Amino acid sequence: MAISRFADLLDEARRQPEPQRLLFVFTRAELPDNPTEEQRARFEQGEGGVLTPVLCVDKTPEELSDMAALVAESQRTGIEWDVVFVGALSGRGREAPTSEEAENHLQRMVQSLQMGNTQSFLALNRQGEAIALQ
Template identity: 35%
Template sequence: MTIDSFEGLLVAAAMQDEPQRLLLAFAASEAEPGPTAAAPRQTLVPVMCVAKQVGALDTFANLEAEASKLGMHWDVVLVSTLGGAGGLLPDSRRTDAALEKMVSYIRAGQMDRFAVFGRGGAVLRYA
């Protein structure tokens, strides 16, 4: 499935057979350590993460406004979902473990498994 907007992702998550939690990791773009070059390579550093029920979000603008209230600088938000079972949302233990795994993937540069949105909600693609 191709996700072409944050709102499209919300619709796709809401259409699943089992209830979904959205896993959101906000990350800042920072220059990689090492020799200074004219255009240093950038890396994403997770700065905060949260899990939300699908129905708790309606637009990227509202997500961005809510995140901005926390005062942390971020450049992108990486999103995944975690499906429940038997009509129940995943419990907090499973959710926390999934968020930790998500952060480890981001630190390892493995962004291809997430939907990624820049400030303003633009869909970003990482190769």
């Protein structure tokens, strides 16, 4: 199944034979250090920049209802973000992995994103639509 929106992600995670824990890394678009004039101009037009991880959370699919609820929960932190990257961690048997088990995976996910590896994860905008990054 092609995942094109948050609802598709939840449906697919709930259909998996093994319980899932979804990993979310929220990022904010920022100018790179020492930007060129071209980079600055593109950024001001809503293009380019770098995505900096600013917030992480893990949830089971059952803890999530829709993208609006996830956005509302993130807003309560007071941290602004532009793109959220999603990964998944499968459980064994009847139970989803715990938050403690997810912690190392979230840290590796953040490190991977900081190195520019965005292709391994699903990227969603604030409306819950899958986006492709260039």
